[in-house]
Amino acid sequence: MAVKCWEGVGDIEHSAIRPRRLVSRPQCLGLRLVSSILMMFVATLPAAASEIQAAVLRIDYPALLPLSRLDLPEEDRAFAGAELATEDNNTTGRFLGHTFETRTVAATPENALAEFQALVDAGYRLIVVLAGADDLNALADAAPDDALLLNARSGDTSLRSENCRANVVHVAPSDAMRADAVSQFLVWKRWTDWFLIGGSNEKDLRLAEAYRKAAEKFGAQIVEERTFQDTGGSRVSDSGHVLVQRQIPTFTQKSSGHDVVVAADASDVFAEYLPYHTWDAAPVAGAAGLRPVTWAPTHESWGATQMQRRFEKLAGRHMGEEDYQTWLALRILGEAVTRTGQGDAAALRDYILSEEFELAAFKGVPVTVRPWNGQVRQPILLSNGRMTVSVSPQEGFLHQASVLDTLGLDAPESQCKEFQ
Amino acid sequence: MTGRLLATVCLSVLLASPAWANKVFVSNERGNTVTVIDSGSWEVLNEFPAGNRPRGITISPDGKLLYVCASDDDTVRVFDTETYEQLYTLPSGPDPELFILNPSGNPLYIANEDDNLVTVTDTENHSVIAEVPVGVEPEGMGISPDGKWVVNTSETTNMAHFISTEDYLIKHNVLVDQRPRYAQFSADGKKLFVTAEIGGTVSVIEFDEEGTPGITHKIRFEVPGVLPEWLQPVGAKITADGKWLFVALGPANRVAVVNAETNEVEKYIIVGQRVWQLAFTPDEKYLLTTNGNSNDITVIDVEAQEAIKSIQVGQQPWGVVVQPN
Numbered sequence: 077m078a079v080k081c082w083e084g085v086g087d088i089e090h091s092a093i094r095p096r097r098l099v100s101r102p103q104c105l106g107l108r109l110v111s112s113i114l115m116m117f118v119a120t121l122p123a124a125a126s127e128i129q130a131a132v133l134r135i136d137y138p139a140l141l142p143l144s145r146l147d148l149p150e151e152d153r154a155f156a157g158a159e160l161a162t163e164d165n166n167t168t169g170r171f172l173g174h175t176f177e178t179r180t181v182a183a184t185p186e187n188a189l190a191e192f193q194a195l196v197d198a199g200y201r202l203i204v205v206l207a208g209a210d211d212l213n214a215l216a217d218a219a220p221d222d223a224l225l226l227n228a229r230s231g232d233t234s235l236r237s238e239n240c241r242a243n244v245v246h247v248a249p250s251d252a253m254r255a256d257a258v259s260q261f262l263v264w265k266r267w268t269d270w271f272l273i274g275g276s277n278e279k280d281l282r283l284a285e286a287y288r289k290a291a292e293k294f295g296a297q298i299v300e301e302r303t304f305q306d307t308g309g310s311r312v313s314d315s316g317h318v319l320v321q322r323q324i325p326t327f328t329q330k331s332s333g334h335d336v337v338v339a340a341d342a343s344d345v346f347a348e349y350l351p352y353h354t355w356d357a358a359p360v361a362g363a364a365g366l367r368p369v370t371w372a373p374t375h376e377s378w379g380a381t382q383m384q385r386r387f388e389k390l391a392g393r394h395m396g397e398e399d400y401q402t403w404l405a406l407r408i409l410g411e412a413v414t415r416t417g418q419g420d421a422a423a424l425r426d427y428i429l430s431e432e433f434e435l436a437a438f439k440g441v442p443v444t445v446r447p448w449n450g451q452v453r454q455p456i457l458l459s460n461g462r463m464t465v466s467v468s469p470q471e472g473f474l475h476q477a478s479v480l481d482t483l484g485l486d487a488p489e490s491q492c493k494e495f496q
Numbered sequence: 497m498t499g500r501l502l503a504t505v506c507l508s509v510l511l512a513s514p515a516w517a518n519k520v521f522v523s524n525e526r527g528n529t530v531t532v533i534d535s536g537s538w539e540v541l542n543e544f545p546a547g548n549r550p551r552g553i554t555i556s557p558d559g560k561l562l563y564v565c566a567s568d569d570d571t572v573r574v575f576d577t578e579t580y581e582q583l584y585t586l587p588s589g590p591d592p593e594l595f596i597l598n599p600s601g602n603p604l605y606i607a608n609e610d611d612n613l614v615t616v617t618d619t620e621n622h623s624v625i626a627e628v629p630v631g632v633e634p635e636g637m638g639i640s641p642d643g644k645w646v647v648n649t650s651e652t653t654n655m656a657h658f659i660s661t662e663d664y665l666i667k668h669n670v671l672v673d674q675r676p677r678y679a680q681f682s683a684d685g686k687k688l689f690v691t692a693e694i695g696g697t698v699s700v701i702e703f704d705e706e707g708t709p710g711i712t713h714k715i716r717f718e719v720p721g722v723l724p725e726w727l728q729p730v731g732a733k734i735t736a737d738g739k740w741l742f743v744a745l746g747p748a749n750r751v752a753v754v755n756a757e758t759n760e761v762e763k764y765i766i767v768g769q770r771v772w773q774l775a776f777t778p779d780e781k782y783l784l785t786t787n788g789n790s791n792d793i794t795v796i797d798v799e800a801q802e803a804i805k806s807i808q809v810g811q812q813p814w815g816v817v818v819q820p821n
Contacts (some may be wrong), residue, residue: 077597147688164632164653167629167631167632167652167653167654168631168632168650168652169653169655170629170671171631171653171657171666172669309752369658379633379651379675382609382610382651384634385591385610386610389610407652411654414654414671415671416760434674434675434694434695436651436652436654436675436693436694436695440694440725440728440747441694442694442695442727479725
């Protein structure tokens with residue numbers, strides 16, 4: 077029994093519907109007596125839950141400069157989100173005798189496995205990972221049996237299907253969820269004739285496939301499809317916009333009649349150039365224009381303004397998607413610790429995957445977790461960069477269990493067997 | 497001619513006004529104003545500037561002072577309820593959102609959303625008496641009728657914190673559902689109702705023989721044809737006899753009528769869009785709701801449990817308080 081003293085923070089009362097009683101009633105009463113006499117906080121939870129250590133491992137891949145200066149990578153991306161989540165978890169933990177500590181590690185693709193192993197050797201079993209799909213699975217396969225990984229970056233849909241791992245919870249939405257979010261909105265708008273422009277890299281091809289499936293799923297048609305070859309180097313620095321202004325119209329001319337251009341550019345090569353430069357006047361969605369995101373610095377609904385302010389005060393900059401996804405990953409762990417009083421990965425995983433788990437995450441509905449593949453169910457924001465234009469799922473798209481399951485792989489669509 | 501007009505006006509005022517007409521004050525979060533309405537005629541009397549992002553709103557027991565949380569000004573503004581002039585401001589700590597006044601009129605207990613604090617402010621000498629660290633994003637504030645407990649709900653920590661008004665220390669914490677918004681005691685002080693916006697529930701909290709609070713029931717909501725996610729409990733008020741609990745359900749555009757003795761929901765009253773906070777008239781004949789997205793308030797006939805009127809107010813009405821008799 078861990079005993080911690082916190083002046084004046086009081087004791088926690090177990091509600092009638094707690095999933096499990098952690099200590100027997102006589103023990104509770106005894107402790108209440110002690111706490112009321114000494115006016116100190118007495119933790120009524122197992123020692124294992126009193127100090128929770130988690131780590132955030134971020135792999136930094138070599139990359140060209142982004143097309144937009146607004147996307148320049150911040151040194152503390154994801155880590156600042158981790159810091160805020162750890163603060164939030166500790167503020168809550170103060171009333172329960174839980175302390176949270178988070179270690180952050182930035183790795184290269186070459187030393188990522190070694191850094192991961194070092195965390196494991198140091199005793200870390202709860203690890204948030206920001207990595208590409210292959211590296212994430214390599215770490216998941218190298219992890220000890222008693223570890224839980226939380227994916228805060230990769231949207232690779234196969235990780236939620238044939239390439240799933242039982243020890244990974246996906247906090248980041250899949251590409252399928254994002255594509256479905258866009259598709260629902262376009263179909264709601266009755267912009268059902270799409271001109272799909274995809275990139276030529278492997279991840280662009282996967283993203284284009286997600287949009288093809290999303291079109292079919294909700295009744296849109298891809299009336300024209302083209303591939304923009306990544307030939308390297310086409311930044312709008314100096315007078316590059318002059319070139320872009322000539323290239324994009326010619327690239328998009330003579331296409332079949334369409335309502336909207338959908339950009340599947342996972343490599344940040346061309347999508348930002350599409351708005352206003354397409355041959356025909358058409359809105360752009362996907363990788364530019366109307367973008368499906370988990371977070372935007374402009375998001376204000378459902379108390380998000382508070383979150384933005386807390387983050388900006390802490391980090392001195394706007395909150396990005398990886399900050400939010402890392403914050404959410406650690407808050408999911410924190411909430412599971414708060415509700416179960418447990419600190420080990422297996423118990424937390426059980427609770428997170430159970431029907432009892434839910435968490436408020438500034439999206440208007442609780443986020444929960446799909447038990448068939450470990451994917452966090454969540455609404456997707458559709459942002460134009462200045463405003464939240466809409467939030468999917470859209471009205472009218474129904475599902476027998478949860479409307480959030482209209483986004484991404486539903487149970488019958490996922491080939492994941494690891495969670496059975 | 498003028499005489500006849502005057503007589504007609506007098507007559508209509510006499511007919512329209514019951515024995516007690518009270519001023520209703522509505523804070524308009526986006527409009528940065530307070531709207532004043534007469535509860536006899538339901539006419540808008542005035543709308544005056546109230547600082548940046550006015551949200552929480554309350555009134556002194558004698559009805560003379562109106563307190564407004566000007567969230568973006570990091571202060572509580574105090575207005576004269578006759579002249580609508582600002583008299584002074586009170587130190588509130590940063591980003592005050594909701595507060596509750598001690599039934600005696602002093603002190604004021606204020607939730608500081610951004611700083612995880614409850615600030616206790618002396619309304620007479622305008623000083624901060626105490627700052628109580630609470631959970632993440634404190635919001636709901638309730639006070640027990642005997643004035644012993646101030647309860648704060650923290651939206652991200654998901655707890656109701658029981659703060660003793662004697663020493664301003666937290667003595668109990670009760671875990672509730674996601675995003676607790678509002679805390680309302682019954683008039684006899686035996687029950688505390690805590691709404692959870694994202695959890696979609698109202699926790700009924702009672703004290704056991706040892707005086708320890710715990711959840712004894714959870715009220716849930718269900719409306720055919722309305723997605724469960726839209727049923728988001730926010731503001732709540734209970735009649736003085738402890739029989740009827742009214743719960744504002746946010747984007748569901750409904751107020752739930754709960755039999756507080758059986759905890760059963762008996763009725764849903766359709767009101768304006770994004771219904772947020774509630775207030776009774778002193779005789780409890782009417783319940784007023786702020787409807788943030790339709791920029792109006794709905795008047796509910798409490799006995800009939802029906803909406804009888806809606807009144808246009810300023811931009812994005814948030815809180816409402818009625819002047820006592």
